[in-house]
Amino acid sequence: MSCPVFLQFWWTGRARDTFLSFLPKEDLTSLRLACHDFSVRAAPMLFEDVSVTFRPSIFTKPARMAALDRIGHHVRNFEFRMPHGPETFLPPLLDPSTGEEVTFIYEPYVQPSGDSTSRLSVPTYGSWEMTDMLVKQYPPLFHAAANVPSFTRALSSVPNLKHLMVSCPGQEKDQRYRRSIVDYALISLRIAVERSKLPALDSLTLSPIHAGAVLYLNPTMGFGASPQSMRRWRQIRRLTVEMDSVPFTPFPPADHLKTLNAYLQVFAPSVKQLTFRWRGSKGLCPLTLHEEICLQGQNPMLACPRRSHIALRPLKFRKLREMEVENVIMDASQISSFISSHRRRLIEFNFEDTKLRSGNWDQALKPLTRISGSEKWKEKSEEVMDVPLVLGPVGIEQTTMDRMVKEFPFPQQRTPQPGRGWHRAGAKLLGTPDHMRRLLKSSVFTWI
Template identity: 50%
Template sequence: MTSHSFSKFWSTDLTRDSLLSLLDTPTLKSLRLVNRAFAATTSRQLFRDVYITFRSSTFTKPARMAALERIGWNIRSVTFVINHGAEMFLPPLLDPLTGEEVCFVFTPCVRTTTPTSSPTAPASGSTSTAAGERQGVYGTWEMTDLLVKQYPPLFHAAMNVSSFVAALTHMPALRHLKVSCAGQESTHRYRRSVVDYALSSLRIAIEQAPLPRLEALSLTPIHPGGIQYLCPMAGIGSLPNSCRRWTQIRRLEIHMDTFPFDKGQATDHLKLLHSYLQAFRALRDFKFRWVGDGHKGPSPLSLATEPALCELASRSQACPKTRHYLRPLKFPYLQYMVLGNAVLDASQVSDFLTEHRHSLLEFDFEQVSLRSGTWDDALAPWRTLSSAEYDAAWGEKQPAEVEVMEVPFVLGPSPEESPATSSPEQYSKRRKKKKKKRHARTTEVAVNNDLFASTAAMLLEEEPVHRGSLNFRTLREGLSNWARSKGMFWGHGHGHGHGSSHDYLHKAVQSPILV
């Protein structure tokens, strides 16, 4: 391939992007180091999807933040991984003098200065500023000293909300955020760890960073307690306008660890899940699956009618005002829904399909079993759709009728014949020719008028009885006007001999005007 051909190939977006999508990561890295032109185009494909594993220096190391600032505008998808483990465990906070447990209340604080690797290190040269920052993050000097000495650096990195905000600010074109929090044991379900603090900081950063293109969120997987720290309405550090960012989400995918929810079991996680889903009003694509061995969970879209939650709400008879009923979820723009590894009633499926029958296009139940009823009863609202509702829901519309007709049009004079582009001599010659044609046409009209008149006189002489009351002058003018309007003679008379004229006269004599 010559240099010219390769330059043309590389300058075409479609061919270049198709080639880059087939290359592996090491090849893209080598191609990026060839020259500046290759670096600019290759970076879009190389840094399109970023995989981040949370560590103590992930968002606090200056060199990493500088590199993220250079390549952040290429990032479209981020996978944020923070798995549960022994290093994520937080022991009780104890007073070194008395040995008593100290209660720590997390109060998020976003600093406007450059984030540092340690929350106790001053961000500027002023001692008062550093003291103010320490008070803003951990409350008091005593609490700050206890946390620094007893908790690992990973905890302080998770508490540094400003570093999360700065990292997401460098990704203005982010569209899809993936969060993975795997590995939690069932015995640690009600124990707070570093993962929970990191999720709170991540949620606050998403709400404060400028992310106008964020439209997809994936929590695969997420532990049940993590929903509490991601909830914009009941999470730590929530503000009145916290739900504004989450209304941008169009696609949501959740894989949650299963837990027992039978009668007598705790249902707090289900209530938190129901409250969390209420923030996604503009949802169009929703996928939910319970992850666990041998256990199935309830439908997150029908928690308002779940028997375990309804029974708890109906128990309170002494104080009826304290009874809490969940409102049914309604997604007015929902088009695609996938539910996996769940158990529910046929009435719950029927109510959901009835509520979303005008917007839902496709739904899929994977490993879903019914506690009561049959699938015929569950899918009855979908089968009883009218033809108009079916077409509106599934988009199967008849093609519009196309009407074809012939429209006459008149072409204007060509530029060669226009007076503006031709010379004055040519224009005068054309005018003379037009005058000659007009004069010849007038002469021919007069001759034909005389010819019509003589023919009419002969007819009147042959049949004087039947046409005695006909005026000769009126007949002549009528024949002349009729000939002009029809154009039978004037349009075809030029260039014809006398034989043709007699044929046309014969037709004219037999016309209805003379009969």
């Protein structure tokens, strides 16, 4: 028995889709079991976001891949998760006869399109001897991570993908220069993105990732790169990176900061919205690394003598409209220089939790005065800074307001957080309504 009112609502596309967008995933799953029409209408909402935690059989199990083929055209946001852990650690590769450590030079095995040759008919890792050692000494998770065709097969099933999210948390600091299974998976994921037809892909989120990840995600570093690699990543218009902080002392050389600069160069011509955050301690601003002293004039004894003195290329974003960096340390002159060089495109910027090594915020934002022709932009905004204030016992008498201010002084140094408008410093008292009510009735405010 059908209800005319319900049918009228259900066949109104905008009303139906709005209703389905507010339903929890569990309800959408149950709704798909009601009838065929409900299943068809609810599927786009249910499978719009897909999250995958990488395991050995995640992209090779036939039943799972068949299901992905059925629902893949609904996927718009795809999250690839692979946390670091004991299972992702790779021990040294040893020769079984001599016990000596063997050097493994990795070259991704990429099966040519249309090639019907079995993957087992050719050595996967360069030679049969190396393949035999890797099969016997490395876990199945490694071989699944290095299986580039399986990654390509999976991403080819989501042709309407718009937003790719990569999450690789949990790397230990002492493993920063050691390659793990996570890194091999990132290489395979990057090659799969480049070899799949993803015309709608325009957003990339790396949150959180370890510092070395950008080396394996860079299409210009040689790991299975092809002429079409850069073309795929130039589609990205929104880039978000949340990276584990790395030291920026000149000894040893800051290799991770150099690879970060090279990675951001890939997106400089096309990205419109950029967000970058350091996790942990403050790090250098990734947009002005070419001006950092610690990356200039490296000691030739600690780096390649021919390349240690080569200056980093400045980042010049041609289409950048919105920018946000968080938890960084930089100079006022660097901020001023970046704003001036991007003034024709940049319309919104935010330096969140930024510490200035030299200069002040008036000097950093001086280009805004030159661009606008006056300082009226300062008057149009107001900064609200939360200042925790612990109020004393209500019963204690205080005779003057000066005494209260003396006991609970406000900070003298302003720490503006510029961004969506730069704001002047203010203060906000924190306390419960009842506590404030009793305070106002005390002898401090005798005129109330």
